[in-house]
Amino acid sequence: MISIIIATYNRAAYIIETLISIKNQTYSDFECIIIDDGSTDHTDELVTAFVKNDDRFTYVLRPDTVLKGANHSRNYGYTLSNGDYVKFFDSDDVMLPEHLEISMKVLLEGKYDFVVGDCINFDTTGLLDRPYEIDRETAVLSAMNFAQFTTGWITNDLLVKREFADHLEFRGSIRDQASEYQYNIKLMLLTQNGFLINQILSHRRIHDDGFVVKARKDLVRFDQMNAELYYVTAVYIEDIAPDDVMKWLLSSHVKLNQKLTLIKKTPEYMSGATRLLVKYFGMKGYLYPLAMRLSKDTGKGYQLIKYIRS
Numbered sequence: 001m002i003s004i005i006i007a008t009y010n011r012a013a014y015i016i017e018t019l020i021s022i023k024n025q026t027y028s029d030f031e032c033i034i035i036d037d038g039s040t041d042h043t044d045e046l047v048t049a050f051v052k053n054d055d056r057f058t059y060v061l062r063p064d065t066v067l068k069g070a071n072h073s074r075n076y077g078y079t080l081s082n083g084d085y086v087k088f089f090d091s092d093d094v095m096l097p098e099h100l101e102i103s104m105k106v107l108l109e110g111k112y113d114f115v116v117g118d119c120i121n122f123d124t125t126g127l128l129d130r131p132y133e134i135d136r137e138t139a140v141l142s143a144m145n146f147a148q149f150t151t152g153w154i155t156n157d158l159l160v161k162r163e164f165a166d167h168l169e170f171r172g173s174i175r176d177q178a179s180e181y182q183y184n185i186k187l188m189l190l191t192q193n194g195f196l197i198n199q200i201l202s203h204r205r206i207h208d209d210g211f212v213v214k215a216r217k218d219l220v221r222f223d224q225m226n227a228e229l230y231y232v233t234a235v236y237i238e239d240i241a242p243d244d245v246m247k248w249l250l251s252s253h254v255k256l257n258q259k260l261t262l263i264k265k266t267p268e269y270m271s272g273a274t275r276l277l278v279k280y281f282g283m284k285g286y287l288y289p290l291a292m293r294l295s296k297d298t299g300k301g302y303q304l305i306k307y308i309r310s
Contacts, residue, residue, distance in 0.1 A: 001029050001030060001031060001082065001083040001084060001085070002027070002029065002030040002031075002083050002084075002085045002086070002087055002100055002104070002159070003030070003031050003033065003078075003081035003082060003083030003085070003086050003087070003162075004022060004030055004031065004032040004033070004087045004088075004089055005032075005033050005035070005074055005077035005078055005081060005086070005087070005088050005089070006018070006032065006033070006034045006035070006077070006088070006089050006090070006091050007035050007037055007070045007071075007073035007074045007077065007088075007091065008034060008035070008036055008037065008039065008043060008047075008073075008091035009036070009037040009038065009039055009043075009070065009091075010039045010040060010041045010043065010209075011039070011041075011043060011091040011092050012039070012041040012042045012043045012046055013092075014091065014092035014205060014207075015034075015043060015046065015047060015091045015092065016046055016047075016050060017094060018089070018090075018091055018092060018093060018094060018095075019032070019034075019047070019050055019057065021094045021095040021096070021097075022089070022095055023054060023056075023057075024097055025095060025097060025098075025099060025100045025101065026097055026098050026100070026101045027098075027100035027101035027104055028056075030056060030083070030100060031056055031057075031058065031081065031082065031083060032056060032057045032058070033058045033060065033077045033080050033081055034047055034051075034057065034058065034059045034060065034077075034091070035060050035061075035062055035073040035074070035076055035077040036059065036060070036061050036062060036073075037062050037068060037069065037070060037072075037073045038061075038062060038068060044061075047059045058080070060077070060080065062076060063076075067172055067173060069172045069173060070170075071170035071171060071172040071173075071174075071179070072170075072172040072173070074088055074170045075169050075170055075172065078165065078169075083162065084161065084162050085104070085107070085159055085160070085161060085162065086159070086160050086161075086162055086165040087100075087103075087156075087158065087159050087160075088155050088156070088158070088170075088180075089155070089156050089202075090154075090155060090156055090204070092205045092207070093119075093156055093202055093203060093204045093205050094202060094203040094205070095156075095201070095202050096200065096201050096202060096203070098201070099117060099201040099202055100159075102117070102197065102199065102201060103115050103117055103159040103197065103201065104159070106195060106197055107159060107161075107195075110195055111193075112193055112194055112195050113160065113161050113163075113164055113191040113193040113194060114158060114159060114160040114161065114164065114187065114191070114193075114194040114195075115158075115159050115194060115195045115196075115197055116153045116157045116158055116159075116194060116195070116196050116197060117153075117156075117157045117159075117197045117199065117200075117201030117202060118130065118136065118153075118157065118196075118197060118198065118199055118200050118201060119131060119153075119154060119156055119157055119200060119201065119202040119203060119204050120200050120203060120204070121203075121204050121205075121206050122203045122204070122205060122206065123205070123206040123207065127203070128206065130200075131152075131153070131154050131204060132149075132151070132152040132153060132154075134150070134151055134152065136196040136197075136198045137198060139151040139196055141188055141192050141194050141196070142188055142192060143185045143186075143188040143189045143237075143241065143242075143245050144244065144245050144248065146181075146184050146185050146188060147181075147185055147233070147245060147248055147249060148248065151196075153180070153184070153196075154180060154204060155180040155183075156202045156204065157201070157202065158180070158184065158187075160187065164187060164190055164191060167186075167190060168183050168186055168187055168190075169183070170182070170183055171183075171232050171233075171236060174225075174228055174229070174232055175221070175224065175225040175228055175229075176225045176226075176228070176229050179229060181229055181233060182229075182232065182233040182236045182237070185233060185237060185245075186236060186237050186240070189237060189240050189241060189245075190240075220260070220263065220265070223256050223259060223260055224260060224265065224268075226252075226256055227252075227253050227256035227257050227260065227267075227268070228268060228269070230249045230250070230252045230253035230256070231249070231250075231253045231268075231269045231272065231273055233249055234246055234249040234250055234253070234276055235272065235276075238276070243280060246276070246280050247280050247281070250273065250276055250277055250280060250281070250309075251309045253269075253273060254273065254277070254288060254291075254305055254308065254309060255305065255309065257273075257292060258291070258292070258295050258301060258302065258305045261292055261295040261296040261301070262295060262296075262299060264296060266296070267292045267296075270288070270289055270292065273288060274286065274288045274289060277308060281308060281309070284307060284308050285308060287304060287307075287308055288305075288308055290304070291304040291305045291308060
């Protein structure tokens, strides 16, 4: 059985279309667990009515004991799931009818640990571009390639065996609440026995209240989000990651933080980042706080940051 886990928040305008697309899958052996992260619209009314007609669907309000946020809700939903295969899906997107059937067929026939479908963006005007315009025939699966966006996919695309999902989680309480970044990097540190299916299996909705549009509207917050993302990912995978991946993540973190200091934004995670810089770059990592202060106060410090990252 496949466990499909959906975190939702104020998606009354879209979620029923999402659930119908799952209900209409040609592969029927699934459970779908919907975790409501505290919606204030009429999501509750709509989804409660929908799940009454199909016992494969379960609707749960996030309990107060679970922190708010999409990633916390995803992790909680996973604890309620029972399937041998796991898929997270967003509550405003659409599965094409053979999404699950094709994914399972490829995974089982290839004896893979995970498979990744392709998807395409859409809005009210029709189909747009793909989230990741990569050559899926030649792309190489690795933690470093995912970290550097040489290859990539969104949350909806992945189907993974539970034995690996048991060792993964989405990182909560960060700006990028929809992030699959840390999840998939750690997955590929556990196994690279996966396959990129060269077929569109889902449609990702682009709308004004969506993550993609919001990120594009606030480029400073986008840089802050990515700086945080690189650091949090480094902490998450520190115990199993090779040095080259750790160094790339840390280097990217401090490079973005230096950029942010030039517009007087105070760097975050200073003590933690300094600890990791010393661990992976040596004693020169201790110069990081000085470089950030110099950059913020004088607009200089790039050469010092370059030295630390070398």
